[in-house]
Amino acid sequence: xxxxxxxxxxxxxxxxxxxxxxxxxxxxxxxxxxxxxxxxxxxxxxxxxxxxxxxxxxxxxxxxxxxxxxxxxxxxxxxxxxxxxxxxxxxxxxxxxxxxxxxxxxxxxxxxxxxxxxxxxxxxxxxxxxxxxxxxxxxxxxxxxxxxxxxxxxxxxxxxxxxxxxxxxxxxxxxxxxxxxxxxxxxxxxxxxxxxxxxxxxxxxxxxxxxxxxxxxxxxxxxxxxxxxxxxxxxxxxxxxxxxxxxxxxxxxxxxxxxxxxxxxxxxxxxxxxxxxxxxxxxxxxxxxxxxxxxxxxxxxxxxxxxxxxxxx
Amino acid sequence: xxxxxxxxxxxxxxxxxxxxxxxxxxxxxxxxxxxxxxxxxxxxxxxxxxxxxxxxxxxxxxxxxxxxxxxxxxxxxxxxxxxxxxxxxxxxxxxxxxxxxxxxxxxxxxxxxxxxxxxxxxxxxxxxxxxxxxxxxxxxxxxxxxxxxxxxxxxxxxxxxxxxxxxxxxxxxxxxxxxxxxxxxxxxxxxxxxxxxxxxxxxxxxxxxxxxxxxxxxxxxxxxxxxxxxxxxxxxxxxxxxxxxxxxxxxxxxxxxxxxxxxxxxxxxxxxxxxxxxxxxxxxxxxxxxxxxxxxxxxxxxxxxxxxxxxxx
Numbered sequence: 001x002x003x004x005x006x007x008x009x010x011x012x013x014x015x016x017x018x019x020x021x022x023x024x025x026x027x028x029x030x031x032x033x034x035x036x037x038x039x040x041x042x043x044x045x046x047x048x049x050x051x052x053x054x055x056x057x058x059x060x061x062x063x064x065x066x067x068x069x070x071x072x073x074x075x076x077x078x079x080x081x082x083x084x085x086x087x088x089x090x091x092x093x094x095x096x097x098x099x100x101x102x103x104x105x106x107x108x109x110x111x112x113x114x115x116x117x118x119x120x121x122x123x124x125x126x127x128x129x130x131x132x133x134x135x136x137x138x139x140x141x142x143x144x145x146x147x148x149x150x151x152x153x154x155x156x157x158x159x160x161x162x163x164x165x166x167x168x169x170x171x172x173x174x175x176x177x178x179x180x181x182x183x184x185x186x187x188x189x190x191x192x193x194x195x196x197x198x199x200x201x202x203x204x205x206x207x208x209x210x211x212x213x214x215x216x217x218x219x220x221x222x223x224x225x226x227x228x229x230x231x232x233x234x235x236x237x238x239x240x241x242x243x244x245x246x247x248x249x250x251x252x253x254x255x256x257x258x259x260x261x262x263x264x265x266x267x268x269x270x271x272x273x274x275x276x277x278x279x280x281x282x283x284x285x286x287x288x289x290x291x292x293x294x295x296x297x298x299x300x301x302x303x304x305x306x307x308x309x310x311x312x313x
Numbered sequence: 314x315x316x317x318x319x320x321x322x323x324x325x326x327x328x329x330x331x332x333x334x335x336x337x338x339x340x341x342x343x344x345x346x347x348x349x350x351x352x353x354x355x356x357x358x359x360x361x362x363x364x365x366x367x368x369x370x371x372x373x374x375x376x377x378x379x380x381x382x383x384x385x386x387x388x389x390x391x392x393x394x395x396x397x398x399x400x401x402x403x404x405x406x407x408x409x410x411x412x413x414x415x416x417x418x419x420x421x422x423x424x425x426x427x428x429x430x431x432x433x434x435x436x437x438x439x440x441x442x443x444x445x446x447x448x449x450x451x452x453x454x455x456x457x458x459x460x461x462x463x464x465x466x467x468x469x470x471x472x473x474x475x476x477x478x479x480x481x482x483x484x485x486x487x488x489x490x491x492x493x494x495x496x497x498x499x500x501x502x503x504x505x506x507x508x509x510x511x512x513x514x515x516x517x518x519x520x521x522x523x524x525x526x527x528x529x530x531x532x533x534x535x536x537x538x539x540x541x542x543x544x545x546x547x548x549x550x551x552x553x554x555x556x557x558x559x560x561x562x563x564x565x566x567x568x569x570x571x572x573x574x575x576x577x578x579x580x581x582x583x584x585x586x587x588x589x590x591x592x593x594x595x596x597x598x599x600x601x602x603x604x605x606x607x608x609x610x611x612x613x614x615x616x617x618x619x620x621x622x623x624x625x626x
Contacts, residue, residue, distance in 0.1 A: 015404075022408075025416040062379060091404070100335070102335050103339065107341075
């Protein structure tokens with residue numbers, strides 16, 4: 001099974017309004033709620049592909065109960081650990097007029113040292129049964145800066161390959177623990193390396209020099225750029241698909257994790273990752289993928305061999 | 314005791330953000346939650362004045378549980394009836410930059426006929442012990458159009474005076490049941506009567522002709538206009554106070570209900586109502602009043618006798 005870790009699991013709430021007008025009152029016609037957080041979305045995509053997956057991380061409070069109830073409804077195996085604080089909500093206000101989304105993110109519940117110790121023990125048990133471990137998203141307050149580094153070391157000790165999808169301090173602090181694959185987007189890449197967003201290649205190399213074994217940068221409609229011990233590639237979607245880009249990164253991570261679990265060659269994995277990202281963009285809700293789009297595009301993705309010298313093998 | 318009825322009780326959630334920018338992501342630094350809905354706020358103000366008050370209405374689901382927990386924390390006597398649906402939230406996004414508020418209102422849970430019948434029996438029991446009944450706010454889906462009319466008739470049969478604070482269809486349908494006091498704001502007055510917002514006197518008389526015994530229109534910084542069987546007055550705050558007008562109407566209703574319970578003369582009651590509204594405006598959260606401001610202003614409110622002929626006694 002593929003184990004996804006969402007330390008800052010959230011209840012994703014969507015409000016539909018006619019149009020967002022700041023400083024006025026709005027009637028919310030429709031409210032959707034579902035379990036979210038990047039790792040949860042990765043597990044949703046893996047489950048849609050028929051892969052065995054387990055969700056872990058931290059939840060708490062009445063919002064955590066709603067989140068777990070939704071995981072059960074979705075048939076996702078829930079190995080979340082309960083903490084005293086209350087899980088956060090993320091609110092997306094969607095304007096019916098233009099389809100545009102305005103997002104409000106809460107920081108998440110503070111996690112006590114005792115709770116973190118309990119989670120590490122819980123994670124160690126789960127990782128022992130995993131083919132791949134996926135670490136996704138932001139870190140709630142109260143956890144040590146190198147939280148992902150410690151979980152990466154545990155997975156490494158268990159011989160389980162890892163995919164890390166986070167940004168900022170959490171990403172930088174995790175690199176010395178040598179994640180197998182890191183998947184930053186363009187903004188995370190620029191922020192973590194201090195490199196201009198235009199120089200993707202230099203930024204990717206900086207992350208590898210700092211410890212990432214392979215880096216797969218997701219560049220929106222421009223596709224992926226991957227630097228790995230086996231070579232370097234650009235993978236570009238065959239057509240432009242409009243829609244909601246929120247879940248594209250999670251779908252990409254799901255494809256990378258599945259490819260890593262199967263030990264497939266990078267070119268195949270990257271084609272899958274681009275096709276699955278596009279299949280997420282055409283769905284209105286993060287965590288959903290359109291499997292028809294996925295199957296149609298996976299053989300049509302353009303792959304460019306960058307013949308980059310591998311100096312970080 | 315003064316019984317307040319909030320059929321559409323809500324959990325009021327406030328998000329503080331630096332600045333609301335549509336179509337972007339926001340980090341929510343601070344989240345406040347508390348029991349809300351207009352009747353709940355009226356009870357809060359009454360409790361702050363040392364009056365005995367009981368909260369009733371309908372709640373349900375996990376959001377209803379949070380709402381009740383907050384009532385308990387506030388020391389408000391909770392006689393809410395549980396329904397199967399989940400209570401709504403109202404979300405207010407406050408920009409730290411300019412203090413402005415953007416509000417999102419959910420419609421509330423549907424109420425089944427069986428639940429409505431149970432509430433009427435519950436209300437009849439409670440109204441028998443009340444000095445005054447206050448009916449406040451919007452009506453959740455599934456209830457009959459004349460829902461407030463039926464509750465007003467029950468209160469009348471028990472010999473208990475009533476204050477009604479609602480708008481639109483719910484207001485119009487309630488008037489034939491002859492509420493003792495109706496407190497519309499300028500927008501509700503114009504909407505309920507089809508009269509231009511500039512002609513307050515004509516609109517107030519229209520509501521009285523339709524059944525309201527007394528009408529106290531709240532006109533924001535311009536104060537109150539009251540037409541009653543005992544005379545007609547304008548009551549104007551002695552100074553302009555800036556702040557959050559959200560809870561001013563509820564504070565006004567609290568003063569009207571307390572005055573009605575004590576059988577005090579209208580000029581005194583109106584002075585109190587203006588002062589208490591102003592004492593709500595200076596507080597950032599609806600349901601709070603600044604008792605120092607209230608005591609300072611209650612003797613300084615300007616009262617103008619309109620000598621209006623009373624044709625609806």
